[in-house]
Amino acid sequence: MTVKTDAWVLYKGEDPRNPQPAELVRETFEFDDIGENEVLAEPLYGCWEGNMGHAIQRRPVDICHQRGEDKVVLGNAGVVRIIDVGKNVKAVEPGQNAIIFCNGIEDRWGYPKKILGFDAPNTMGCLATKMKLTERQVIPIPDDTQHSLAQWAAFSLRYITAWSNWELAHGTFRLLVHWDELAAPHVWGWGGGVTLAELDLARRHGCRTVMMSGNEIRLQTIIKTGVTPLDRRQFGNLSWDPKRYKSDPDYKKSYLEAEELFLAKVHEITRGKMVQIFIDYVGAPVHRPTLKALSREGIITSAGWKEGMTLTNIRAIECIKRHQHINTHYARYAQGWKAVAYAEPNGWMPIIDERIYTFDEIPELVHAYDTGNVNCFPTFQINPE
Numbered sequence: 133m134t135v136k137t138d139a140w141v142l143y144k145g146e147d148p149r150n151p152q153p154a155e156l157v158r159e160t161f162e163f164d165d166i167g168e169n170e171v172l173a174e175p176l177y178g179c180w181e182g183n184m185g186h187a188i189q190r191r192p193v194d195i196c197h198q199r200g201e202d203k204v205v206l207g208n209a210g211v212v213r214i215i216d217v218g219k220n221v222k223a224v225e226p227g228q229n230a231i232i233f234c235n236g237i238e239d240r241w242g243y244p245k246k247i248l249g250f251d252a253p254n255t256m257g258c259l260a261t262k263m264k265l266t267e268r269q270v271i272p273i274p275d276d277t278q279h280s281l282a283q284w285a286a287f288s289l290r291y292i293t294a295w296s297n298w299e300l301a302h303g304t305f306r307l308l309v310h311w312d313e314l315a316a317p318h319v320w321g322w323g324g325g326v327t328l329a330e331l332d333l334a335r336r337h338g339c340r341t342v343m344m345s346g347n348e349i350r351l352q353t354i355i356k357t358g359v360t361p362l363d364r365r366q367f368g369n370l371s372w373d374p375k376r377y378k379s380d381p382d383y384k385k386s387y388l389e390a391e392e393l394f395l396a397k398v399h400e401i402t403r404g405k406m407v408q409i410f411i412d413y414v415g416a417p418v419h420r421p422t423l424k425a426l427s428r429e430g431i432i433t434s435a436g437w438k439e440g441m442t443l444t445n446i447r448a449i450e451c452i453k454r455h456q457h458i459n460t461h462y463a464r465y466a467q468g469w470k471a472v473a474y475a476e477p478n479g480w481m482p483i484i485d486e487r488i489y490t491f492d493e494i495p496e497l498v499h500a501y502d503t504g505n506v507n508c509f510p511t512f513q514i515n516p517e
Contacts (some may be wrong), residue, residue, distance in 0.1 A: 133165040135172065139260035140494050141203045142187060144196030151190035156494060158257070161205055163256060166264050168220045173212035173265060175258035175514040176229070177285035177488070180501050181209050182324065182438060183250050184257075188498065192441065199253040207257030208234035208249035209289035211281045212270065213515070221267045229281060230270040231288035232258060233468045238268075242464040259494065261515055271468050279481050281517060286325070286482040286509035287475060289462070293435050294329035295471035299434035301409055302337065307410070308429040316340050316404045320425070323413030324350070325482065325508040326435060330411050331359045331482060339409070342401060353508050356483050360401075367394045371417040374444075391421050398425045411434060416440025418508050420443035426455055433458035482509040489513070 139161035144153050166172045184206045187195050196204050214228045224230050235244040248269055256263050273284055305317065319334040320342045321327040328350075331341040335358055343354045346364040354361040364370065369383070370390040376383040389399025390479025398406060406427035412418060415437035422432060423445070432455065450457070462469070475481055489497040489512040501507045 134162045137262035138258045145194045148194045148197040168218040172216040177282045178210035178258045179286040180510040205256040207259040210258035211285045219404045229273045246464045282511045291323040291329045297435045297460045317408035319409040320407045320443045321411035429454045435460045484509045
């Protein structure tokens, strides 16, 4: 038996060696009925994620070719209503609302190797009016939740990623410097929604937090979250390009001026203590100034990238300064439950746009995301509540 659903579909490109940006196609999508450890669900809300943009741009790879499939349904952040469950499912029951926990393929310890609705073969995302998931890909939302389902959709990927990354980064810092030695470390961040979620969590742990952005919409969201905003535009050409640095004297001059301005601001705000934990979800263009801004015994932490995957360090300097480089990828299932349990009573939740895109408006959302005309947590509705 198969299930038919209305979906936005990504088709594989013609040449994986020369990938070209794609457009989503709306059509009827079919999948097999659920098994004994699976659930059938109606997605209610989704949140547009960076990995969805990567998939459409086919950067760094064409995920359809990578998965060996002609077409894929994207979307790994959202809230679903459970329609039916397999006979072995105990975590949820029909009628419940749940967030998507997007671990597609786990390793032996439960850490994700591949992500549902992205690079995990034979999985589908929430850009469809029906979908199926395994029992370990849903976490129930409290029945009496004080937060909106759209907020929980934005929470499901970004906030759980932030929880796991912060747990390791902060825990590592505390192995180096104890609470009684530095109660309120400086925590700064580059990036978008995950960075903001993690900085908000750091703030709630008593840290002094700063987030950079050059986007006016996001700067206002940062303020509302309680994190100190810092307009990246004041630093000019703060984007490291080693090839241009060697070949273009004008670029070299402008870059060094920008870097000097940035480091002076770090020194000013931290009163010379520099940054103890730097959350970086941008990557290569800001890696050099990030390292320079780190204090001794500092942590640079990330669970992804936006503008560059390949980084260069001088290992001897990193060892001498006792810098720790933390790299995580989403979370374990138990960490997802802990994040939900913390978020509900403590209000650790995203501030979402007033505008929630409709299912018909997905192409418009794709364009708005690509041009930076959305908040940190762009949400869309699939089915009515």
